Amino acid sequence: MSATINVKRKRKRVKVECLECGSTFDDDFKKKHEEKLHNGKRINVKQVGAPKNPFESAAKTSRLLSKQIKLHNMIPSSSTQTICNVIQTEAKPEGITESVLDKTEAKPEGITESVLDETEAKPEGITESVLDEVTSTCFSTQSVPTKDSTNVVDHDKMDVNWLLCAGQLENIFADLTECGIVLSKLKTEVLPNPIKFILESVQIISRIKSKSKDFLKNANIVLEQFSEGTSTSLSNNIIDEFINHDPGGRGPIISTSQRQYLIALGPHQPKLTRYPINPNINKCKQHSFSSKWYNEYPLIEYSILKDSVYCFVCSLFPHGPDKLYSNAAWISTGVNQWHKMKSCGAKKLGKLEQHFSSTSHKACLSDYYQFMTNSNHIDIILNRTNRKEAIQLEQEKDFNKSIVIMLFDIARTLARQGLAFRGDGDESGGNFMQLVKLLSRHNPLMDRWIKETSKRSYKVHYLGPRSQNEFIELLANETRKIIVDEVKEAIIYSVSADTTPDITHEDRLAVCTRYVNNQGKAVERLLEISKGTDKTGLGTAKQIINILENNSLNPGLITFQSYDFASNMSGKFNGAHVKLSELTGHRIPFIPCQAHRLNTFLEHSCDASTIIANMVDTLENLYVFFSASSKRYGLLNIKLSETENALQLRNLSKTRWTARAESVKAVWGSLEAIIKSLDEICTDNGHFDKLTRSKALGLQKQLLSFDFIVSIVFMKNIMYKLKCLTETLETKHLCIIDAIALIDSTIKMMTEIKSDDQAINNLIDSVLSFATLLGTNPESYFKTHHRRRLCPKRIDSRPSTEVEFTIHLFYRREFKLVLDTLITLSNSNLKQCISSVQPLFQLFSQPLDKSNITFENITNSLSLFPVDSTGSNLKDLDLVQTQLEILFNMLQDDSKNFESLMEKSEEVKHILPCANLLCRLALTSPVTVASNERTFSKLKLVKTFLRSTMNDDRLNSLVILGIEKDIVDQLNINKLAQQWSNLKERRIQI
Incomplete structure (x- = not known):
C-alpha cells in the first residue's frame, strides 16, 4: 500500500x-x-466525443444491457437465466461493497415482524426483489397481454410511496422539535404564561395528530403495495416480451421495466445518408426527414418502418390528467408532413415547435422526471445521497401542499364573509396579506414559507393578485359544480330571475334554480349573476338559457318559472316567461313572485284612503327630520332612554312596503318621547334656528292630529299581519301548496276584520281615549277637518232622510276602503296563482283527501312535467292512483299536510316511485324570487365603491361564494390544491 502511495x-x-x-x-x-486567438475573451468549450444529449449518454452507459439483449436473441431460452446471472455479477455498481448489498436485502427498517405477519404475504427485501426483477427475469419469453389504453389508474394510491412517508415523518419530527422549544421556553421564562403555553401546545399537538393520521393512512397503502405479491410486482417491473426500439413497430408500453429499457437505449435516431421522400408533398418544399432536427429537438424519434417521427417521452407516458387533448399522432401513428415541421415566422409555428411547447408534452416531461426519481429506482435505494435528496423532496412537497391549503382556506374565509382581498395600491395592506402575516406569527409553516421566499426558485410565494384570483376561481368553480350536480340529480328544476343596478349603474341579472335534493328538501341556489345586456323579455329569456347551457343544464327540464311583476318579465305577450316557453319548445307554468305582489297590493291599498296616505308621508318626514341632524337625533335619543320600551326610529323602505311595519311600530311605541322632543325643539330658541322650530311645530301638529293617531293604530295591526305572511313566503323550503293556503287564510282574516263593525268601533273608541290623554280633542278636530257634506235641497229637502254623519262612520269607511282594495287585489292574484298549478293544488289540497285522487287530476298533474323528464313517461294512471292512495293511507290523522306527505314519500320512494315524483313536482314550484333579492343584498356588500373595478367573472365568483356558505364550508381543499397544481406548470411541487 505504501508503494502505491509513493x-x-x-x-x-x-x-x-x-x-x-x-x-x-x-x-x-x-x-x-x-489569449492567442481570442484576445483574452472567455470561450465555451466541450469535451471531444461527449454525447450531444443525455439520452446518448444513457445509451452508452447501457451498452452492457444491449450486449445482453443480443446474447438473449442468440441463446436458447434455457440458457437465458445463466447469462443474466453472469451479467448481474458483472454489472454491480462501483463503490457499493458486498456488505452494503447484504444490508439492503434485509427487511425495510421500521417495519416489524408483527406488522409483516398481519399482511397477506410477507415482503422480501426491497433490493433483492428489484435486482431480481430487473435482471434475472427481465428477458422471460412469456407474452404480455396488451392493456387497453383507456384503463383508469388510481393516481392517488400510485403517488403514495415510502419516500412520501419518510417526508411526512420528517415534518412530524419538526413539530416534535417545536414541542421541545415550547417546553424550554416554559422552563426558562421568569413569568410563564400558562394560557399561551396551553394554546400553543394544543395547536402543535393537533397538527401532529392530523399529520400522524395521514402518515398511518399512507403507510398502510405502502404496506398493501408491498404485500400484493409477485404478480403485481412482475406486471410493473418485467419485460415479458422484447419491445422494438423503432417507434413505428413498437407496441404499447405496459410495464416499468419496458420504460427503463427504452430510456437506457435513448430515442431512436438513425442517421441515414438519404431519407425517403414523401410523394404527396411538392418537391419545391421540404419533402423528407432531416437529421439536423435531432440537434434542435433531442427527444424526437424517427421510424424507418413508417417514415414518420414520434416524441420519445410522450410515447413513454401517454396517459395522464394533462394529456387529454394531446395529439395521438406523436405517440401511435407518427407525423410525416415534412413541409409543415419548421416554423414560418413567430405567428405560424411548425408542428415540431407546436408539440414541444404544448402542455401535454410538458406533462410527459414531468412524468419522465418523476419516473427517473421514483422511490423504487435502484439508484435511490442503494445511493444514500439520492435517498436523502428524495426524502427531502417529499418533505418539501408535503410542506408546499400544507401552504397551498392554508392559502386556499384564507381565500375561502374572505370570500364567504364578503370581505375585500387587496388594498387600493398597497398590496401588503390587504386583508389576504394581513391574514397570511397573522398566520405566520402563530404558525411556523407559514413563517418559514415567507422567510424562505428569496431562497426559493424564481422567488415564488403565490400571494399576489393573480394567485388570489386563481384561488377564488377554483373555489367558485367547485361550488358551482356541486350545485349543477345536485340539479342534474334532481332531474327537474325551476328557474327564477331578477335584475338590479349595481354601484356602477350596470344591470345585473341573477339566475337562481329551485330543485328537490336527494333528502327530499326544497333547495334554492344561485347559479350565476351576470351583466344584463338586453332588458326586453326576449333578451332576458335568451340570457337565462345561455346561463343554463354554459353550466351544462338542459333547458328542456325547466318545470316552473318565477319573476317579479315588471312588464318585461310578466308581460302577457312579450314577457320573459312567454319567450322562455317559446325558446324551450314546451309550456313552462309561470308563478309570479308572491312577495312582490303583496308589497304592491299594500301600496295600492294605502293610496285608497287619504288619511292613511297622509300618515305614511308623516312617518317619512319624521324620520328625515331627526336623522338629518345629529343634534336633533341626540335629543331624541335622550328622550327615548327616559321612556320604557321605546324603539329607535326606522327608515321607511322605498320598495318593500311590508317592511314599513317596523317603522309604524317604532313610532307608535315611542310616540310620547317623540312629541316631547319636538316640543323642546319648538321652545328652545337658543339651540335651534327658526326654520327647524317651524318644521318641528308642523310635525308635532301632525302627530297630535286624530287622523294620524287612529290611522297608525289601525295600520299597525294590518301591516304586521302582512309582514308575517311575507316573511313566511320568503322562506326557501315553502312549497306553492302551503303558500296558497297561507294567502287564502290571510284573505279570510282581512275579510273578517272588514265585516266586524263592532271591533272597528271599539278600536276607534280606544283611540279617542288615548288622544284625549295626549291633549287632543277628537270631536273638535273631526268637526274642523271633516265637516258634514249637506245634500242640495233640489235633490232632497227632507231632513229625515239625511244620513247620520259620525266619527265612527267616517273612519270605518276609510278603513274599509283600505281593506276592500287589499282583499280584491289579493283574491285576483290568488286565482291566477292557483290556475298555474291547478292540478297539483286540487290533488294535494289540505286537508289531504283520497277523493281528490282522480284520473283527471292525475292526468293534468302529469302534463306539468317537461317533455324531456322521466315524469312525462308515466302513462299507467291506475298505477299512479294506487300509489298515491297507499301514500295517503300511510299518514296519520294528525299529520295530513303536504310536509308530512313529502317526508313519507321520501321514505318509501323505492316502493312508491310514481307518488314520489308527483310530490317532488309540487315541491319544485317556486313561491317568490327572494333568493334573487338575497343575491342583490350580497352584491351590494361585495361590489362597493372601493371595489367597483373588478371584472364580471371575479364578481360572479365572489357573490356565489358569499351566498352558498353551506357548500363553501364543506369544500375539499386538498382536492382543490391538487387541481391548482395541475392547472398549469408550477414552480413548486405538491
Missing part, C-alpha cells in the same frame, strides 16, 4: 474543442488559447 501519478489530460473557432487542444491549454 508512485507519482500522471496528470490526466482531456481533449476539448473550442465552440468559437473549432480548434482542439488539451484542457490545460485553454487560457493560452484564449
Whole structure:
C-alpha cells in the first residue's frame, strides 16, 4: 500500500474543442488559447466525443444491457437465466461493497415482524426483489397481454410511496422539535404564561395528530403495495416480451421495466445518408426527414418502418390528467408532413415547435422526471445521497401542499364573509396579506414559507393578485359544480330571475334554480349573476338559457318559472316567461313572485284612503327630520332612554312596503318621547334656528292630529299581519301548496276584520281615549277637518232622510276602503296563482283527501312535467292512483299536510316511485324570487365603491361564494390544491 502511495501519478489530460473557432487542444491549454486567438475573451468549450444529449449518454452507459439483449436473441431460452446471472455479477455498481448489498436485502427498517405477519404475504427485501426483477427475469419469453389504453389508474394510491412517508415523518419530527422549544421556553421564562403555553401546545399537538393520521393512512397503502405479491410486482417491473426500439413497430408500453429499457437505449435516431421522400408533398418544399432536427429537438424519434417521427417521452407516458387533448399522432401513428415541421415566422409555428411547447408534452416531461426519481429506482435505494435528496423532496412537497391549503382556506374565509382581498395600491395592506402575516406569527409553516421566499426558485410565494384570483376561481368553480350536480340529480328544476343596478349603474341579472335534493328538501341556489345586456323579455329569456347551457343544464327540464311583476318579465305577450316557453319548445307554468305582489297590493291599498296616505308621508318626514341632524337625533335619543320600551326610529323602505311595519311600530311605541322632543325643539330658541322650530311645530301638529293617531293604530295591526305572511313566503323550503293556503287564510282574516263593525268601533273608541290623554280633542278636530257634506235641497229637502254623519262612520269607511282594495287585489292574484298549478293544488289540497285522487287530476298533474323528464313517461294512471292512495293511507290523522306527505314519500320512494315524483313536482314550484333579492343584498356588500373595478367573472365568483356558505364550508381543499397544481406548470411541487 505504501508503494502505491509513493508512485507519482500522471496528470490526466482531456481533449476539448473550442465552440468559437473549432480548434482542439488539451484542457490545460485553454487560457493560452484564449489569449492567442481570442484576445483574452472567455470561450465555451466541450469535451471531444461527449454525447450531444443525455439520452446518448444513457445509451452508452447501457451498452452492457444491449450486449445482453443480443446474447438473449442468440441463446436458447434455457440458457437465458445463466447469462443474466453472469451479467448481474458483472454489472454491480462501483463503490457499493458486498456488505452494503447484504444490508439492503434485509427487511425495510421500521417495519416489524408483527406488522409483516398481519399482511397477506410477507415482503422480501426491497433490493433483492428489484435486482431480481430487473435482471434475472427481465428477458422471460412469456407474452404480455396488451392493456387497453383507456384503463383508469388510481393516481392517488400510485403517488403514495415510502419516500412520501419518510417526508411526512420528517415534518412530524419538526413539530416534535417545536414541542421541545415550547417546553424550554416554559422552563426558562421568569413569568410563564400558562394560557399561551396551553394554546400553543394544543395547536402543535393537533397538527401532529392530523399529520400522524395521514402518515398511518399512507403507510398502510405502502404496506398493501408491498404485500400484493409477485404478480403485481412482475406486471410493473418485467419485460415479458422484447419491445422494438423503432417507434413505428413498437407496441404499447405496459410495464416499468419496458420504460427503463427504452430510456437506457435513448430515442431512436438513425442517421441515414438519404431519407425517403414523401410523394404527396411538392418537391419545391421540404419533402423528407432531416437529421439536423435531432440537434434542435433531442427527444424526437424517427421510424424507418413508417417514415414518420414520434416524441420519445410522450410515447413513454401517454396517459395522464394533462394529456387529454394531446395529439395521438406523436405517440401511435407518427407525423410525416415534412413541409409543415419548421416554423414560418413567430405567428405560424411548425408542428415540431407546436408539440414541444404544448402542455401535454410538458406533462410527459414531468412524468419522465418523476419516473427517473421514483422511490423504487435502484439508484435511490442503494445511493444514500439520492435517498436523502428524495426524502427531502417529499418533505418539501408535503410542506408546499400544507401552504397551498392554508392559502386556499384564507381565500375561502374572505370570500364567504364578503370581505375585500387587496388594498387600493398597497398590496401588503390587504386583508389576504394581513391574514397570511397573522398566520405566520402563530404558525411556523407559514413563517418559514415567507422567510424562505428569496431562497426559493424564481422567488415564488403565490400571494399576489393573480394567485388570489386563481384561488377564488377554483373555489367558485367547485361550488358551482356541486350545485349543477345536485340539479342534474334532481332531474327537474325551476328557474327564477331578477335584475338590479349595481354601484356602477350596470344591470345585473341573477339566475337562481329551485330543485328537490336527494333528502327530499326544497333547495334554492344561485347559479350565476351576470351583466344584463338586453332588458326586453326576449333578451332576458335568451340570457337565462345561455346561463343554463354554459353550466351544462338542459333547458328542456325547466318545470316552473318565477319573476317579479315588471312588464318585461310578466308581460302577457312579450314577457320573459312567454319567450322562455317559446325558446324551450314546451309550456313552462309561470308563478309570479308572491312577495312582490303583496308589497304592491299594500301600496295600492294605502293610496285608497287619504288619511292613511297622509300618515305614511308623516312617518317619512319624521324620520328625515331627526336623522338629518345629529343634534336633533341626540335629543331624541335622550328622550327615548327616559321612556320604557321605546324603539329607535326606522327608515321607511322605498320598495318593500311590508317592511314599513317596523317603522309604524317604532313610532307608535315611542310616540310620547317623540312629541316631547319636538316640543323642546319648538321652545328652545337658543339651540335651534327658526326654520327647524317651524318644521318641528308642523310635525308635532301632525302627530297630535286624530287622523294620524287612529290611522297608525289601525295600520299597525294590518301591516304586521302582512309582514308575517311575507316573511313566511320568503322562506326557501315553502312549497306553492302551503303558500296558497297561507294567502287564502290571510284573505279570510282581512275579510273578517272588514265585516266586524263592532271591533272597528271599539278600536276607534280606544283611540279617542288615548288622544284625549295626549291633549287632543277628537270631536273638535273631526268637526274642523271633516265637516258634514249637506245634500242640495233640489235633490232632497227632507231632513229625515239625511244620513247620520259620525266619527265612527267616517273612519270605518276609510278603513274599509283600505281593506276592500287589499282583499280584491289579493283574491285576483290568488286565482291566477292557483290556475298555474291547478292540478297539483286540487290533488294535494289540505286537508289531504283520497277523493281528490282522480284520473283527471292525475292526468293534468302529469302534463306539468317537461317533455324531456322521466315524469312525462308515466302513462299507467291506475298505477299512479294506487300509489298515491297507499301514500295517503300511510299518514296519520294528525299529520295530513303536504310536509308530512313529502317526508313519507321520501321514505318509501323505492316502493312508491310514481307518488314520489308527483310530490317532488309540487315541491319544485317556486313561491317568490327572494333568493334573487338575497343575491342583490350580497352584491351590494361585495361590489362597493372601493371595489367597483373588478371584472364580471371575479364578481360572479365572489357573490356565489358569499351566498352558498353551506357548500363553501364543506369544500375539499386538498382536492382543490391538487387541481391548482395541475392547472398549469408550477414552480413548486405538491
